[in-house]
Amino acid sequence: MLNALKKIERKYAELLDDLSKPETLSNPTLLTAKSRELKQIEARLAAGRTYKELLATVTESKTILESSDDAELKEFAQEELAEAEPQLAVAKERLEELLAPRDPNDSRNAVFEIRAGTGGDEAALFAGDLYRMYTRHIDGRGWKIEVLSSSPTPGGGVKEVVFSVDGDSAYGILKYESGVHRVQRVPATETQGRVHTSAASVAVLPEVAEVDVTIAAADVKVDVYRSSGPGGQSVNTTDSAVRLTHLPTGLVVICQDEKSQLKNKNKAYRVLRARLYDHAQREQHDKIAKDRKAMVGSGDRSEKIRTYNFPQSRVTDHRIGLTLYKLDQVMEGDLDELLVALAREEKDKRLAAQSEENAKRTDA
Numbered sequence: 001m002l003n004a005l006k007k008i009e010r011k012y013a014e015l016l017d018d019l020s021k022p023e024t025l026s027n028p029t030l031l032t033a034k035s036r037e038l039k040q041i042e043a044r045l046a047a048g049r050t051y052k053e054l055l056a057t058v059t060e061s062k063t064i065l066e067s068s069d070d071a072e073l074k075e076f077a078q079e080e081l082a083e084a085e086p087q088l089a090v091a092k093e094r095l096e097e098l099l100a101p102r103d104p105n106d107s108r109n110a111v112f113e114i115r116a117g118t119g120g121d122e123a124a125l126f127a128g129d130l131y132r133m134y135t136r137h138i139d140g141r142g143w144k145i146e147v148l149s150s151s152p153t154p155g156g157g158v159k160e161v162v163f164s165v166d167g168d169s170a171y172g173i174l175k176y177e178s179g180v181h182r183v184q185r186v187p188a189t190e191t192q193g194r195v196h197t198s199a200a201s202v203a204v205l206p207e208v209a210e211v212d213v214t215i216a217a218a219d220v221k222v223d224v225y226r227s228s229g230p231g232g233q234s235v236n237t238t239d240s241a242v243r244l245t246h247l248p249t250g251l252v253v254i255c256q257d258e259k260s261q262l263k264n265k266n267k268a269y270r271v272l273r274a275r276l277y278d279h280a281q282r283e284q285h286d287k288i289a290k291d292r293k294a295m296v297g298s299g300d301r302s303e304k305i306r307t308y309n310f311p312q313s314r315v316t317d318h319r320i321g322l323t324l325y326k327l328d329q330v331m332e333g334d335l336d337e338l339l340v341a342l343a344r345e346e347k348d349k350r351l352a353a354q355s356e357e358n359a360k361r362t363d364a
Helices: 002-019 028-067 071-099 120-140 170-177 261-288 327-331 336-363
Strands: 110-116 144-152 158-166 179-185 196-206 220-225 241-246 251-255 304-309 314-317 322-324
Touching: 002 028, 002 071, 028 071, 071 336, 110 120, 110 170, 110 261, 120 144, 120 158, 120 170, 120 179, 120 196, 120 327, 144 251, 144 261, 158 170, 170 196, 170 336, 196 261, 220 261, 241 261, 251 261, 304 327, 314 327, 314 336, 322 336
Parallel strands: 179 304
Antiparallel strands: 110 158, 110 196, 144 158, 179 196, 220 241, 241 251, 304 314, 314 322
């Protein structure tokens, strides 16, 4: 653990040096990325300092108890030891948690994609409900939301909505929401009071910058056309909508919310970069560890992760078997209990994996 701290100290010095370079200072995107990385490392260094100070106190106190003949000094050392040992155990656990392997994307902003699934109009309404749920939660954290693309339905739902979340470690906190969300309720159009089941899919991607993903112009087909759907006369009478097709992967991104073709194009590229980065990450993950789960659940888009049962006011997260009977609060954006439980589950798995790796090194 002390060796790991030395590596982090060297990395910290390198980042400080990078942050003073003109090429970093002149690139806002790179500056933001390195500043966030520095903030993460600072937390580890602070925990490391606390651990080393407590370790020194415990070691010194034990030495006095073993070698000193001064009764008063030994009594003082015994008191210090009794106070420092429990603190050392807590500090060690905290440091192990911070040093354990983690998703390097956790500190990034996020890109959310919500799509109506099976269930017709009711699925679109549920997708709209999920969007409102997330915006309330995000607003409560003081983070910023920017809609990148949306396809609203006449009844107040959405076929699809894509938005970015700008906040400290937004991706690391919200990434557990990826998957299929299922709702069980009586639709407003149901005349016989029958409960229907529908679904919406959520994808949470780390937002990446141009320095992380390079997209060759020759690999992208750009189409512009007139926007369709709600938005006012000017939206529908100019060629402002943009469709990007990434030829090597077949990924398609459409943005038409802005009146400006340039703004739509920039937003579309932000979504495309996030999708390409996610695509590359998944390919790498599949090659390295098909039989292991790096996070809670597989993250597969087809996996049902949560059920919202309105008749019973119940929310169940199937990945960790957690059921809460406070559906109204959850739909108002109170997701903390769910997100904390999912983060704890991931942390436990990371620590278990770290312990296993340490045991292998010891055996070797």
